[in-house]
Amino acid sequence: xxxxxxxxxxxxxxxxxxxxxxxxxxxxxxxxxxxxxxxxxxxxxxxxxxxxxxxxxxxxxxxxxxxxxxxxxxxxx
Amino acid sequence: xxxxxxxxxxxxxxxxxxxxxxxxxxxxxxxxxxxxxxxxxxxxxxxxxxxxxxxxxxxxxxxxxxxxxxxxxxxxxxxxxxxxxxxxxxxxxxxxxxxxxxxxxxxxx
Numbered sequence: 001x002x003x004x005x006x007x008x009x010x011x012x013x014x015x016x017x018x019x020x021x022x023x024x025x026x027x028x029x030x031x032x033x034x035x036x037x038x039x040x041x042x043x044x045x046x047x048x049x050x051x052x053x054x055x056x057x058x059x060x061x062x063x064x065x066x067x068x069x070x071x072x073x074x075x076x077x
Numbered sequence: 078x079x080x081x082x083x084x085x086x087x088x089x090x091x092x093x094x095x096x097x098x099x100x101x102x103x104x105x106x107x108x109x110x111x112x113x114x115x116x117x118x119x120x121x122x123x124x125x126x127x128x129x130x131x132x133x134x135x136x137x138x139x140x141x142x143x144x145x146x147x148x149x150x151x152x153x154x155x156x157x158x159x160x161x162x163x164x165x166x167x168x169x170x171x172x173x174x175x176x177x178x179x180x181x182x183x184x185x186x
Binding site: 048051052068071 | 110141145146147148158159160161162163164167168
């Protein structure tokens with residue numbers, strides 16, 4: 001079962017309550033998404049750690065249920 | 078490090094300066110993200126050693142637990158995990174990847 005954009009957003013929101021999250025369904029198939037996550041929690045972290053935080057939030061579904069999530073993480077300007 | 082595949086991976090990323098774990102081969106990538114990463118490395122003229130995780134189920138699962146990273150491709154420079162396609166692309170666009178390669182003394186091919 002693919003994940004909906006709403007589910008992805010909710011999962012990320014739970015882990016990073018302050019995050020500004022935007023999610024695009026790239027192919028319209030509920031399987032290929034692009035997400036941009038802006039959170040102050042990322043401050044001072046290398047990018048790999050930032051992405052790991054988001055993957056952790058998705059609780060192991062990344063790479064499994066969720067096939068493709070192009071991810072961009074940022075700290076608030 | 079209890080999983081023997083982790084020792085193998087550690088050897089592989091130590092032996093070569095730039096190592097890419099990917100789906101398929103550089104000539105025949107089997108996934109868009111792997112293809113994109115190969116293309117970026119090609120544009121930067123970086124010589125790299127590729128391992129096809131589709132050939133080895135053990136490696137395919139092992140690399141994910143090794144780096145605590147759920148997806149493939151994965152790029153390593155001088156033994157350090159750099160990231161997957163999104164990060165590699167972003168770093169190549171803003172020049173960070175070129176900087177990292179230079180800092181680590183990795184010569185262009």
